[in-house]
Amino acid sequence: MKVAIIKYNAGNIFSVDYAMRRLGIEAEITGDPEKILSADKVIFPGVGEAETTMSYLKAHNLDNLIKSLKQPTLGICIGMQLMCKSSEEATSGKVDCLGIFDEEVKLFVPDEKTIKVPHMGWNTVSAINGNPLFDGLTNDPYFYYVHSYHATVGIDTIATTDYINKYSAALHKDNFYAVQFHPEKSGKVGELLLNNFLKL
Amino acid sequence: MLAKRIIPCLDIKDGQTVKGVNFLNIKSVGDPVELGAEYSRLGADELVFLDITASHEGRKTFKDLVKRIAENISIPFTVGGGIHELKDVETLLAAGADKVSINSASIKNPDLITEVAKNFGSQVCTVAIDAKMASDGEWTCYLNGGRVETDKKLFSWAKEAQERGAGEILFTSMNHDGVKQGFANDALRVLSESLSIPVIASGGAGKMEHFKDVFVDGKADAALAASIFHFHEIAIPDLKNYLAKEGIPMRLV
Numbered sequence: 001m002k003v004a005i006i007k008y009n010a011g012n013i014f015s016v017d018y019a020m021r022r023l024g025i026e027a028e029i030t031g032d033p034e035k036i037l038s039a040d041k042v043i044f045p046g047v048g049e050a051e052t053t054m055s056y057l058k059a060h061n062l063d064n065l066i067k068s069l070k071q072p073t074l075g076i077c078i079g080m081q082l083m084c085k086s087s088e089e090a091t092s093g094k095v096d097c098l099g100i101f102d103e104e105v106k107l108f109v110p111d112e113k114t115i116k117v118p119h120m121g122w123n124t125v126s127a128i129n130g131n132p133l134f135d136g137l138t139n140d141p142y143f144y145y146v147h148s149y150h151a152t153v154g155i156d157t158i159a160t161t162d163y164i165n166k167y168s169a170a171l172h173k174d175n176f177y178a179v180q181f182h183p184e185k186s187g188k189v190g191e192l193l194l195n196n197f198l199k200l
Numbered sequence: 201m202l203a204k205r206i207i208p209c210l211d212i213k214d215g216q217t218v219k220g221v222n223f224l225n226i227k228s229v230g231d232p233v234e235l236g237a238e239y240s241r242l243g244a245d246e247l248v249f250l251d252i253t254a255s256h257e258g259r260k261t262f263k264d265l266v267k268r269i270a271e272n273i274s275i276p277f278t279v280g281g282g283i284h285e286l287k288d289v290e291t292l293l294a295a296g297a298d299k300v301s302i303n304s305a306s307i308k309n310p311d312l313i314t315e316v317a318k319n320f321g322s323q324v325c326t327v328a329i330d331a332k333m334a335s336d337g338e339w340t341c342y343l344n345g346g347r348v349e350t351d352k353k354l355f356s357w358a359k360e361a362q363e364r365g366a367g368e369i370l371f372t373s374m375n376h377d378g379v380k381q382g383f384a385n386d387a388l389r390v391l392s393e394s395l396s397i398p399v400i401a402s403g404g405a406g407k408m409e410h411f412k413d414v415f416v417d418g419k420a421d422a423a424l425a426a427s428i429f430h431f432h433e434i435a436i437p438d439l440k441n442y443l444a445k446e447g448i449p450m451r452l453v
Contacts, residue, residue: 011320014296018271047321116398116421118323118367122203122245122451142203142451144276146298146323163202185276185298187240187453 001198003027004039006066009056010046010078019184019194033065041072041198044079045184047146050089050105053078054097067098072200073176080171080178081105081149089149101171101178103151108164115164118148123161125169125181131158133170133177135196141189143169143181150180201449204415205245205422206436207400208429210235212251212281215261217430230430233268239429240275242436243453247273248301248370248424251281252345263295270296278326286315293320301370303328304343307350307357310364317365326400327366329358331387332374339387346374355390362397369395370424372402380406380428388418400424408434408442415448 005016007029020027020043027043028035036042044066046053057063066073066083075083082097087105089095097105108117122142127134150167153160159170161180171178177197183190210217210232217232236247249269251262259282266279279292280301289300306313306327316325330346331339331354339354358369371391373384383404392399398421401414405425414420428434437453444450 011293011324012298014294015270015298018296019274021271022274047323049321110396113396114393114419116396118397119202120323120368120398121205121421124201146276148322182276185274187274190274 001025001041002039003041003043003198004036005029005043005045006036006062006079007031008046008053008060008062010048010053012047013045015182016043016045016076016184019191023191023194023198025198031060031062033061036065037069039071041074041200042069043074043076044083045076046078048078050078050081050087050097050149051091051095054082054087054095057082063098067100070175072197074197075176075178076184077147077180077182080180081151083171083176083178084151087149100176101151101154101156101173103154103156103168103171105149105151107149110164117164118146119150119163120146123163123181125159125161127159127170129158131170131172132200133172133193133196134159136192137189143179143183143186143189145181147180203245203449203451204420204443205400206243206411206440207246207248207422207424208239208244208436209248209250209402209424209426211426212249212262212265213253214258215265218252232265233272235430236269236273236277239436240273243440243451244275244436245451246275246422247277249277249279250301251279253282263291266292266295266297280326280328286312286319289316289320289324293324299324299326299367301326301328303330306361307341307343307352310360313361313364313366317367322365322367322397325366326368326370327358327361328370328372329354329361330372330374333384333387342374354387355394358391358395362395366397368398368400370400370402373404376404377402378427379404382406382410383414383418383420383423385413385418388414388420392419392421398422405434408439411439411443412446412448415443
């Protein structure tokens with residue numbers, strides 16, 4: 001199986017590659033459109049800031065490329081946020097994103113100061129309609145999160161987490177899947193989810 | 201519900217795990233990757249690896265070790281020790297670390313926190329603070345593993361670190377470290393309630409009740425310990441089951 005990990009100006013891309021190797025998959029980290037288009041599975045990972053990563057994608061025409069993908073594609077963390085309609089993580093307060101999912105990405109605004117932002121650590125994820133991405137993952141498993149922005153809940157939401165407010169932990173539409181947490185850093189349950197994605 | 205985190209800390213010298221008791225008297229407790237993988241299997245929520253090697257060759261060894269950890273361990277890990285400049289941070293993140301812990305260098309050069317946050321995001325930037333309470337109750341920050349006193353005070357420095365872009369504060373109480381009589385819960389509570397970023401408590405874990413106290417009274421987001429885990433005085437699964445029974449949100453594996 002050919003797995004492409006999209007290379008762009010976001011951090012933490014290598015940890016997804018390491019996670020793939022632990023599953024016995026030699027993925028290719030690449031920004032080459034042909035390699036991405038010909039892969040069986042595409043992963044769009046990363047940790048970063050929405051506005052700068054979005055401008056990079058546009059400058060390298062990766063925005064249209066990602067939208068045109070037909071194979072199963074998994075966005076992780078900032079990858080998921082960039083697949084949404086827009087994000088508040090921008091100097092102007094709003095940046096247009098890829099618009100694959102109809103959700104908006106908003107900053108966490110805690111109502112008491114004892115609630116910490118970023119949302120960092122392990123939190124429970126509730127899958128809501130038996131999506132194959134969550135096969136074998138019952139009883140609201142804990143996944144590892146690090147983020148200050150979150151996608152709203154809507155028609156494409158397949159799992160939610162409650163932190164400050166309920167938000168989309170995972171989204172799915174057609175061939176596009178996305179998770180806000182880091183499966184590559186979530187121990188056994190993360191490996192299970194990545195394996196589920198590879199089986200799609 | 202966001203779980204409270206249990207974090208074993210591994211001190212590394214020349215590629216081997218060590219733990220100083222009161223920052224002195226070092227005993228070797230094994231291979232870092234093996235020990236880290238075992239902790240991950242037992243349910244540790246994160247790992248911290250601190251490089252206490254001084255030599256240039258040791259640094260290179262540590263970088264190679266970070267890569268091996270990233271390849272083999274599927275939970276988040278923080279690395280620290282000997283970070284002086286942005287380049288060091290870049291090297292460790294490129295090797296696969298999820299976060300870096302900056303201690304002395306952040307006090308000597310607070311702009312480093314700003315630069316790390318700007319270049320790599322706050323989420324990678326843990327500011328570690330070693331502080332000691334004097335008889336008048338005031339907490340003062342120390343450098344170089346607790347050997348050099350500074351003019352920085354714990355609470356104001358933690359606040360400044362947050363404003364500069366720190367993503368987490370790792371606070372070690374030198375009064376409590378190695379003594380095994382519990383964490384510095386009063387100071388931790390003040391820290392946690394005055395900051396909007398997570399606080400990791402370090403120093404003082406001796407028995408399971410101490411962890412309950414640090415989460416309930418100290419309001420810590422995470423608790424870090426070393427020797428009690430390395431020397432099998434407390435097993436992580438027992439600890440997490442105990443805390444879950446006490447009503448503290450825990451990820452049980």
